[in-house]
Amino acid sequence: IGGLPVSIQNIRDVSEICKRHHIPFFFDCARFAENCFFIKQNEPEFAEATIQEIAKEMFELSDGAMMSAKKDGLQNIGGFITLNDGEVFEHLKELMIIVEGFPTYGGLTGRDLDALAVGFYEVMEEDYLDYRIDQIRYLGERLKSVGMPIVEPTGGHAVFIDAGKFLPQIKPLEFPGHALAVEFYREGCIRVCEIGSMMFADVDPETGIETPATRELVRLAMPRRVYTASHLEYIVETAEKIVKIKDQLSGYKITKQSKLLRHFTCDLKPKAMKKLKLLK
Structure with a gap:
């Protein structure tokens, strides 16, 4: 609680337990960049790693992720779901046509998609994260x-x-x-x-x-x-x-x-x- 980070070792342990018991492991990754920044600050293994490298390590340990892009997407609307399971993806795609729109745009305007693409790069800039967390x-x-x-x-x-x-x-x-x-x-x-x-x-x-x-x-x-x-x-x-x-x-x-x-x-x-x- 309180926006405090989850360590890489914690994520590794949970991932291993889920794989052992055949349980899909999903991230709520709304604050993924802040978590990566804390890992860089607090874990010697990642002291020299970039935020992008730490994020890659985190996401590779999961089976999918859910994102509210209003947080670490630096966006005013939208979000996404990522999946490794093609069958579940097809099922969700059918449901989304009913409630959101076709997967090519997901109910978002082109402007919002462009802003989201830029936001994911900018949120991983260390100067931005340092300033925000210091606030x-x-x-x-x-x-x-x-x-x-x-x-x-x-x-x-x-x-x-x-x-x-x-x-x-x-x-x-x-x-x-x-x-x-x-x-x-x-x-x-x-x-x-x-x-x-x-x-x-x-x-x-x-x-x-x-x-x-x-x-x-x-x-x-x-x-x-x-x-x-x-x-x-x-x-x-x-x-x-x-x-x-x-x-x-x-x-x-x-x-x-x-x-x-x-x-x-x-x-x-x-x-x-x-x-x-x-x-x-």
Whole structure:
């Protein structure tokens, strides 16, 4: 969690286990370039390797991959699935004609395909990766300095605030992560994402009793090539305002939810309507 890397040895071990038991091994490779950069930084075997060489090693250990190109494709839309299995490929190709379009364009415009092709080269530039990951490290350190606990070490693409630790007065099933997300928007119009019991609580299908998630986190995901240092400082200033009123914050109750993926569409209301003193 927290955008932290998976080591090459871990990937090798999983690949070997899957092959031994005839289980296809697929990557969710949305953050593949960041993972390669961490491998280069932390694993002596790859200290002199290029990001492209590390990526080649990673992908050769898998049977296929799924990619949301909005991440390490540096793209505003689209994605892909890669496969070693020709039979599965033909089956998916038939399904995609129904929901996306013919495999020659996959529902994307020519402009988007061109941007995707360029993005895959640019995302593996080490200067870009170094700058992006350093942004995350800097934001994490600054949030800590004003009193917000985070998941450490920071990884790539996002800082994760420990909302359960930050708001101990709010029970897990009253969603401290969502309470903190609301305050970020209320104080600074900053959109963040709860990753806790609203998203990952386990609900017993027979009794309806919920078991909270292991952690109550809030994700501050960083858009690529968008934020400057002044943007990061604005986030920190907003966080500092929230720290000063954190004891006034209360939880939320779900009033309407879907059976699946409730965190996308559920309705909530505050458990206690407290009048907050807004800080100038």
